[in-house]
Amino acid sequence: MRELFAGGRGRLWTGALLSAATSGCGIALMGCAAWLLSRAAEHPSASALALVAVAVRALGLSRGLARYAERLVGHDATLRVVADLRVDVFRALAQSGAPTRTGEVLSTVVADVEAVQDLWLRCLVPAAAAALVTGATVLAVLWWSTAAALVLLSGLSCALLIVPALAAVAATKEHSLAAQRSGLQVQVLDVLHGCAELTVLGALPSALDAADRAAAVLARVDRRAGLRAGALTAVSGVVQAATVLGVLAVALPAVRTGALPRVDLAVLVLVALASFELMAPLVEAGALLPRTWGALQRLSAARAVPVRPQVADVPAGGAVRLRGVEASYGRGAVLRDVDLDLGPGRCVVVTGPSGSGKTTLLQVLSGALVPDRGQALVDGTEVSSLDDVQRSRHVVLAEQEAFLFAATLRDNLRVARPEASDDVLLQALRDVGLDAWFGQLPRGWDTPVGERGSQVSGGERTR
Incomplete structure (x- = not known):
């Protein structure tokens, strides 16, 4: 995983720090607002509220800016990593020589790569930000009340560690989800690509029934996963409520004895409530972790293509x-x-x-x-x-069925030589007798050939 994110590691960690700053500003904003409202109820002079009022405005503005910067930096870095990863996987699959069904390729290049994107944005970043914010918040509350800080630390630790761990354990029971999704994609694409042959053989109804059964199984698995996620979200809510009530319970005696100002009681309670804002995504992160980790392992296996040693060129025409x-x-x-x-x-x-x-x-x-x-x-x-x-x-291999990408004529010809000029491409068409056909194309090099070359004839596609 370290190698996977090496290219954008600086941007990625910057995004994680900005995420922590966003949540920290939100908690500080809640605390300052609670103090401001509680203190204002005592009718002090305006000068006594001025500094905190300015802090509320500054924190509100800072939170919005930090959120924008976190989304911009984090997504930009992640999308760059994903783009490079998709190219690496595609190149590795092309060089492996192993026969891979279209549905399996689609699952690897699309679904697994997107799952790795979720690994950073929805698993690692929330966990890192939550850990940083938890430490800072507990230290801040410790300044007011040791007992309240211990209660808050217990509740946040449970939300940070135990609840996501339960979500991860529950998600491992759905270990076949990725295989079922890949199998469904294989079946659907087999039906789409082989529709004519299946119809002639009278096997289309049975193929459709098999795809429907696979879809029904996948839907049941998804439903069970949703129920588990809902139950764990409820558990997280119970932990939050218990923590807030616990902070209130240990702070009230201090208020009665005069050890804690009444204004600070509102600050402690609302800070405890706001500190759970970053804990909510951790339930989803725990549920996603087994799937994203499995996708990472499959991608690592797909990219594990032996590096060919560089050798001196061999004279053309050799045996x-x-x-x-x-x-x-x-x-x-x-x-x-x-x-x-x-x-x-x-x-x-x-x-x-x-x-x-x-x-x-x-x-x-x-x-x-x-x-x-x-x-x-x-x-x-x-x-x-x-x-x-x-x-x-x-050695040149001309297979029975030539594959063309859903791109332009120029893009397909440049697969072999990306740097080739239009003159070189035209000479290649002359060599195979397609120059006259090319002259009749209204859009010339920008002519789309369609998916798998559906817009050209079989002979033109082969040549």
Whole structure:
């Protein structure tokens, strides 16, 4: 986690300090306002109230400014971290070579990344701010009454530690929530993408029923989680009420004996009440922590792609060789003891039934999949050790179904060469015989190709 937030650590901690300052200003504002109203009831001179009246205005303004700055700094830093993380995860998934279903990718790139955003904004920041404010508030109350400070410390400690811990324990009972949500996304996307095939086979109704059942199970789990969260919020409210009443109970005898001014009694009670403002988000933070921590572990696993060592370039036209290759996707070997020699100009046809490993062989040859055993070599150099540019000079993989992003024609062509000029892109279209087609496009390079290339023909998409 430290590595994940390393890029914006300064901004993130600044946001946490601003959050604590916001709550501190709110508690101080409540205390000053309580003193001002109570003292004003005694009809003192205006000069006796002037300083506190100015403090009330200053604290009110400071609280608003601190809240604005905290939202600005905290969200800016978090969104920067999330943007970098999403790029890292997408790059790692692209380089892993493992077959991943669209729903699983969607769950990882979108849901898990957003959960990490919640880890900082809705878990760590409230906890850090609450700890700072708790210490400062208890020290301030200690100046008035030791007994009241001890009661307040007990109540705030319970709200800061015990209630969120109960929420986290309750949330662990829903450990399957992320898996169920990912499974539902997989089922829905499978139905959407395979609607035509399912209709022809008469399997669409059963696929829809399976998706409905998965949605119903997920809804029940969400309902139970909501009930638990409501119960824990009620417990937090009981702790708050008990703490305020406890402060009142220990302060009243001091007021009767004259040890504590009557005006200060209102300050103590309202400060105790206001100090629980920052404790309310901690119930939600405790409930979110297991889910966000699980998302962080899944993202760490997704980003754990071996770094390819940099090697010197290999002359173009070198021979490609496989020696004792065994490859799998983590679920049993697909290729076993494969040897192959591909010299310059040689043509080889690989045949076999579906599932025999033809696509896996191509992925090993192209460096998209690192073999479990054996070697895939280009003139004696491991294919997987070459960077993308070097590897594309020797091995090019043209799959049956070309994937196009829901972007413009220019953006899709620049996936291979981000720095390519329009002239270079036009030459690429000429090389595959699409220059005449391009000349008929009203929007030229800005023509959208649609999701998965739906706005172009199959032949145009493949080329």
